[in-house]
Structures are given as C-alpha cells and as structure tokens.
Amino acid sequence: MAQADQIIAKSADELARLIADGGLSSTEVTTAFLDRIDAVDSQVEAFLHVDREDALKQAGEVDNKRSAGEALGPLAGVPIAVKDVLCDETKACTCASRMLENFRPPYSSHVVNRLKAADAVLIGRTNMDEFAMGSSTENSGFQKTKNPWSLDSTPGGSSGGSAAAVAASMAPLALGTDTGGSIRQPAGFCGIVGLKPTYGRVSRYGLVAFASSLDQVGPMSHDVSGSARLLQAIAGHDPLDSTSLPEPVPDYLSTIDQPIDGLRIGICREHYGEGLSPEVDRAVQAAVDTYIEQGAEVVDVELPHSKYSVATYYIIAPSEASSNLARYDGIHYGYRAEKFDDMIDLYARSRGESFGAEVKRRIMLGTYALSAGYSDQYYNKALKVRRLIRRDFDDAFSKVDVILSPVTPSPAFKIGELADDPLAMYLSDIYTISANLAGIPGISIPAGQSESGLPIGLQLLGPTFGEETLFRAARMFEQRTDWHKQRAALA
Amino acid sequence: MAEQFTSEDVRKVASLARLRLEDAELETFAGQMTDILKYVEMLEEVDTEGVEPMAHAVERSNVLREDEPTQMLPREAALANAPKTDGKFFLVPQIIDAE
Numbered sequence: 050m051a052q053a054d055q056i057i058a059k060s061a062d063e064l065a066r067l068i069a070d071g072g073l074s075s076t077e078v079t080t081a082f083l084d085r086i087d088a089v090d091s092q093v094e095a096f097l098h099v100d101r102e103d104a105l106k107q108a109g110e111v112d113n114k115r116s117a118g119e120a121l122g123p124l125a126g127v128p129i130a131v132k133d134v135l136c137d138e139t140k141a142c143t144c145a146s147r148m149l150e151n152f153r154p155p156y157s158s159h160v161v162n163r164l165k166a167a168d169a170v171l172i173g174r175t176n177m178d179e180f181a182m183g184s185s186t187e188n189s190g191f192q193k194t195k196n197p198w199s200l201d202s203t204p205g206g207s208s209g210g211s212a213a214a215v216a217a218s219m220a221p222l223a224l225g226t227d228t229g230g231s232i233r234q235p236a237g238f239c240g241i242v243g244l245k246p247t248y249g250r251v252s253r254y255g256l257v258a259f260a261s262s263l264d265q266v267g268p269m270s271h272d273v274s275g276s277a278r279l280l281q282a283i284a285g286h287d288p289l290d291s292t293s294l295p296e297p298v299p300d301y302l303s304t305i306d307q308p309i310d311g312l313r314i315g316i317c318r319e320h321y322g323e324g325l326s327p328e329v330d331r332a333v334q335a336a337v338d339t340y341i342e343q344g345a346e347v348v349d350v351e352l353p354h355s356k357y358s359v360a361t362y363y364i365i366a367p368s369e370a371s372s373n374l375a376r377y378d379g380i381h382y383g384y385r386a387e388k389f390d391d392m393i394d395l396y397a398r399s400r401g402e403s404f405g406a407e408v409k410r411r412i413m414l415g416t417y418a419l420s421a422g423y424s425d426q427y428y429n430k431a432l433k434v435r436r437l438i439r440r441d442f443d444d445a446f447s448k449v450d451v452i453l454s455p456v457t458p459s460p461a462f463k464i465g466e467l468a469d470d471p472l473a474m475y476l477s478d479i480y481t482i483s484a485n486l487a488g489i490p491g492i493s494i495p496a497g498q499s500e501s502g503l504p505i506g507l508q509l510l511g512p513t514f515g516e517e518t519l520f521r522a523a524r525m526f527e528q529r530t531d532w533h534k535q536r537a538a539l540a
Numbered sequence: 541m542a543e544q545f546t547s548e549d550v551r552k553v554a555s556l557a558r559l560r561l562e563d564a565e566l567e568t569f570a571g572q573m574t575d576i577l578k579y580v581e582m583l584e585e586v587d588t589e590g591v592e593p594m595a596h597a598v599e600r601s602n603v604l605r606e607d608e609p610t611q612m613l614p615r616e617a618a619l620a621n622a623p624k625t626d627g628k629f630f631l632v633p634q635i636i637d638a639e
Contacts, residue, residue: 155617248597262596291603292596360580371557378558381630382621392635393558401560409559410569413550414576416557427580432593434586439594472575488597 056081058536061127061221061275068126071115075126079108079170082128086173086219089539092200094192095213097133098140099173104128107170114168122167124282129164130220132211133174134181135266136255137161144257145189146179148383148403158255159290160224160266160283167282172220175210179405180374181226181259183207184234184477187468188407195464196238197537198503202461205235205477211269212239216537222279223269228260229362230456230481232267233493237456237506240495240535242523243269244276245481247514248488249294251280252287260369261292263362263485272533273494273523277301280516299517308525309518314340315350315449320480326459332497332505333455339529340453350445350452354437358483359475361438364418364431365486371415374408410471439487446512451522454480456506460499484510492519495532504535545573 056078059067067073083101090096111126136142136154143149157165164171178188186194186209194209196202197217204213208225212235215223225232227245236243244267251266258264268279281302286295314337321330337347379385379399386398404412418427445452457477467474484491489510496507507526511519527533547566550573554561561569615628624631 152621155613155620292598292600294598354586357583357586360583363576364580364583375558379623380632381618383623385623389633392633394560395633396558397555397560400558401554404559406565406568409554409561409565410572412557412559413553413569414573417553417573417577420553420556429593430583430586430588432595433588433591434583436591436594437586437588439597471572472579475576486597 053081053084057085057218059221060272061270062272062278064221065124065127065278069121075108075111075170076105078126079104079128079172082172082220089217090219092195092539093197093213093217093219094194095175095210095217095219096130096173097143097145097176097191097210103139104170104172111168111170122169122282123278124164125168126170127222128170128172128220129279130173130175130211130214130223131161131171132177132208132223132225134177134226134257135161135224136257137171140174142257143191144180145177145191146403146405146408147190148377150384152382154255156255159252159287161255163283169282173214175214175223177210178207179408180257180370181207181228181231181264182370182407182411184230184474185462185464185467186210186235187464188405190405193464196461197539198240199461199501201463202503203238203464205238205461207231208269209235212236212241212243215239215241215269215271217539218536221271222275224266225269226256226264226266227485228263228366229485230478232269233456233481233491233506233508234478236269236493237508238461238504240504240532240537241269241271242273242276242492242494242533243267244280244492244516244519245484245490246280246284246516247490249292250284250490250514250516252290252293254287254289258373260366261373262369263366265485273520273527274302274305276492277305277520296514301517301520304517305520305524307521308343309450309521310344312340312343312345312451312522312525313449314345314347315445315452316347317350317352317355317452317454319352319355320454324458324476325455328499329455329457329459329505333453333507336496336507336526337453339526343525343529348449350449352441352445352483354434354441355483357434358438358486359479361431361434361486362482363414363475364427365435367411367415368418368428369415371412371419374412407471435486438483442487442489442512450511450518452510454508454510456480456493456508460503460505480508489513490516490519492523494523494526495535496526496530497532498535545570545577
C-alpha cells in the first residue's frame with residue numbers, strides 16, 4: 050500500500066490512471082485525502098462540509114465496480130472538492146451565506162450529475178465568498194479560508210476554498226466558478242491551475258446564480274492535465290440550460306502534450322503599467338522568454354477598452370445580482386426574520402439580517418444602476434462598452450492564438466488588508482474580468498514565486514471555444530518548468 | 541453621475557432593494573458607494589454612439605421548448621426548505637386585516 054503522503058502528492062491524472070490500472074484503490078486514495086483534511090483543514094478552513102462516511106461509500110462503490118469488471122468513468126475514484134454554490138441533492142448548498150444555511154436543494158446541478166456519472170468521489174463542499182461575491186474568501190458567512198502557502202494571506206476568491214483545498218493537497222481536483230476571475234485569481238494566489246471555460250461550454254443548471262451572463266463553472270487542479278480531464282467530464286450541451294451551447298467537446302487529453310508550432314502570443318502593453326508588482330512582472334517576462342525559446346512568436350496586440358473592464362463589470366454584475374438575489378425573500382426557502390412589522394419589513398429584515406456586507410453592497414449598486422433615470426447612464430452604457438471589449442478581443446485573436454498576461458497585479462494579499470476598501474479589492478481582478486465580459490476562456494497556471502514564497506500566476510486567454518489551444522499552450526510552459534510541482538509546505 | 545452618495549441615498553436604495561440596514565452600515569456604504577460610482581464614471585469617456593448593447597456573452601434568441609407537461613417538483617420537495625409550512629402550503633404572515 051502506498052504511503053498517504055505519496056498519494057496526496059500525485060496529480061489527478063496520475064491518480065486516475067493508477068486507480069484505473071489497479072495500482073491504487075479509490076478507497077486508499079480517498080482515505081489519504083480525508084486524513085489530510087483531518088490533519089490540516091483546521092488551519093486552512095477550506096471546507097464547509099466533509100462527510101467521511103459518504104466519501105468512503107462512494108469510493109467503495111467505484112472499487113466494487115472495478116472488481117466486477119464494470120466500465121468506469123473518466124474520473125473513477127478520484128476525489129473532487131465542490132464549491133458550495135453547486136447544487137447536490139444529497140448535501141446542503143449554502144453559498145457560504147446565512148441566508149441559505151439550512152438549504153438542501155431538491156435537485157442536483159448538471160455538473161454534479163456529470164461528476165457522479167464519471168465515477169468521481171465528491172469529497173467535500175468548499176468555502177467561498179458569499180454568493181461568489183468577492184476576491185478573497187473573506188466574505189464567507191461562516192469562516193475565512195487561509196492561503197496554504199502563507200496562513201496570514203488570503204487564498205483569493207470567490208473560489209478560495211476550492212483553490213486552497215487543492216493547494217493544501219486536500220483534494221487533487223476541485224470545481225470553482227468564475228464570474229470575474231473567481232477561478233483564475235485564487236488559482237494564481239494558491240499556485241495551482243484554474244480554467245474559466247468559454248461561456249456556454251459548461252452548463253449552469255443548478256449553479257446558484259450570481260451574474261447569469263458572466264458565471265461559468267470550471268476546473269482547478271495541480272497541473273494542466275488535471276483540469277483538462279475534469280473539463281472533459283463536465284463540458285457539453287445541456288438542454289436544461291438555454292445558454293449552454295450545442296458544440297462538440299474535443300478530446301482535450303489526446304492533444305494536450307502536442308506543442309503548438311509557431312504559437313503566436315499576444316502581449317497587450319497596457320497590461321504592464323502602473324500597479325503591476327515588479328515580482329509579477331519579472332515572472333511573466335520569464336514566462337514569455339520560455340515560450341520564445343520554444344519558437345513562439347510574440348505579437349503586440351491592442352485592447353484599447355480593457356482599462357474599462359472593471360468599471361463595466363461593476364455595473365453589469367451587480368445589476369444581474371440585484372435581480373438574481375431578489376428571490377431570497379424569506380418566504381419559500383432561506384432565512385426568515387423572527388420579528389417584523391409587515392410584509393415588506395419581513396423581506397427587508399430577512400435579507401438585512403442574513404446577507405453580508407459585500408452582498409448588500411452589490412445588490413444596492415445593481416438596484417441603483419437599474420433604477421429609473423439611471424439605467425441608461427449606467428447599465429445600458431456598460432452593455433455597450435462590453436461589446437467594444439468583445440470586439441477588441443475578436444480583433445486581437447485574428448492575429449494571435451493566445452493572449453498572455455499576469456493573472457493579478459500582485460501575489461496574494463494579507464487577510465484583512467483590503468477588507469475595508471472594496472474598490473481596491475475589485476481592482477485585484479483587473480486582468481481577469483474582461484474575459485468574462487467577452488465570454489472567452491482563460492487559464493491561470495503557476496509561473497513563479499515572490500521573494501516571500503507566495504505563488505505567482507500566468508494567464509493565457511483564448512478565443513471562443515479555444516480551450517484546447519489553451520491547454521496545449523499551458524502544457525508547453527509546464528513541460529519546461531516545475532512550478533506546478535511545488536507544494537505548499539503545510540505541516 | 542453621482543458626485544456624492546449620502547446616507548440618505550443609501551437608505552433609499554436599500555428600501556428599493558428590500559434591505560434593512562443598521563445606521564452604521566448607512567454611513568459605511570455611503571462612502572464606499574461614492575468611491576465605486578466615481579470610479580465607474582470613467583465609462584463616460586467611451587464613445588458608444590451606434591454601439592449595440594451586449595447583454596449576453598452568447599447571442600441567443602429566446603429558446604422555447606415544446607408546450608408539453610414535464611415532471612414537476614413534488615409538493616414534499618417544494619416545501620422541504622420552507623421556513624414555515626403546514627405540510628400542504630407555505631405559511632406566511634397575515635397581511636390583510638381580519639376585519
């Protein structure tokens with residue numbers, strides 16, 4: 050039997066192959082990760098819910114299927130942590146909000162059903178910023194997740210629980226959601242791989258909505274092949290989501306190790322100006338050199354409206370959030386205030402008592418931006434700028450295969466450092482947000498470390514349905530470096 | 541666009557959004573909303589004349605299914621998360637005077 054520390058050090062792809070070949074049982078693997086959670090999650094606080102008995106039962110069922118010679122799914126026996134925003138009818142789904150503290154969904158999300166069909170072991174539900182609103186996982190209604198590389202730093206957000214779970218080797222794979230960078234930014238802060246797929250590539254059915262035109266579910270893993278394997282399992286058309294696109298899903302794993310000859314990398318010079326930390330700048334420049342050594346061509350591209358992306362996002366996303374979160378009124382489900390004067394007061398107190406500050410702030414921003422007299426100034430204006438941002442990308446991708454940039458302006462910030470300055474917090478997503486507005490895919494990969502040992506991420510953006518290109522380009526970098534093999538030294 | 545977002549402005553928007561706030565929150569949110577809205581003002585400098593709004597990343601017209609009955613959520617499941625129920629209906633506070 051392999052040592053537990055050897056098991057948790059393996060990538061998801063290695064584990065999947067070992068379990069499929071019979072080198073390891075799912076029970077051994079799942080036990081190793083559950084033990085790791087027991088050992089370190091009291092420090093990291095990545096998980097909101099872990100059911101050891103249920104996880105081992107799932108693992109045992111996979112082992113039994115294998116013993117019986119039954120066909121196994123592509124994720125057979127591999128533990129996966131799931132962000133607590135994706136409905137699973139067998140678990141509570143809280144969105145890290147007091148509003149949904151006791152909510153048990155009556156149905157499962159498309160991606161959870163896909164994971165079960167792929168024979169994955171759903172090992173636990175991960176912490177997040179409340180309703181996926183935030184960039185640090187400090188906005189959870191229950192606990193603050195810590196960055197496994199430095200426990201006084203944030204893991205990023207809103208998928209900080211999922212990122213920290215992988216980075217701390219408590220799960221080899223995790224699902225996150227990305228509305229303005231919520232997979233890529235925490236992946237960058239935690240030194241793991243995170244991919245936001247093309248909007249419509251993965252069904253949002255059963256994903257609790259924050260901003261419906263921007264939200265997208267995606268994979269997180271130690272290396273590129275893990276994310277490719279997980280995306281393979283969850284991507285594809287779902288008739289229950291009208292925004293899910295009926296496009297065929299490529300076999301990502303079969304091409305991932307093929308380098309792209311003459312890869313054309315777009316660089317937008319505006320990404321390298323004021324606000325970018327020298328450490329991140331150096332890491333990104335080193336990454337460019339790595340690509341050039343492999344024959345890549347660097348091409349300057351212009352994204353003239355990218356500087357408006359944060360402003361555009363912080364009109365559109367709160368506007369959609371104010372509408373989506375109107376359903377939480379304390380009537381049919383969720384928190385209901387005990388004392389109130391009348392019907393309106395019931396709504397207002399239920400929402401006021403159970404939502405956190407970030408959620409209230411965004412609901413109010415959206416309500417204001419959509420209110421009579423202001424919607425043309427704010428919401429409609431932002432929608433027009435959004436189209437210009439999309440056009441910039443279309444023009445750029447007529448010249449290049451991928452656009453390379455930092456993921457974030459700096460490595461992970463300290464817990465509490467930006468808590469009272471929401472605008473500064475919003476600007477930590479400045480390199481990621483435009484991909485959500487345009488609907489294009491983006492991947493964050495480990496590409497360096499700061500002097501204090503915090504991970505630094507590299508972002509590659511691709512054209513619509515360019516995930517295969519992103520995986521191959523990201524893998525080219527991975528084959529020449531070992532940043533993805535580094536693990537947080539968590540006792 | 542808004543120069544200064546006051547506590548009274550926050551109170552009005554919170555009322556529209558059905559959010560009951562504490563007095564301390566009004567003050568904090570007023571300052572933060574002012575900062576955010578001032579930042580957002582940069583959109584004014586973008587020439588959007590003749591640009592079609594982009595509400596969605598995927599250009600879709602309405603998606604309609606056949607008008608056929610499908611399986612509904614069973615009553616028990618629909619009521620399972622209700623703050624109050626009598627087993628048949630959601631129980632809500634009385635809002636109409638008995639007289």
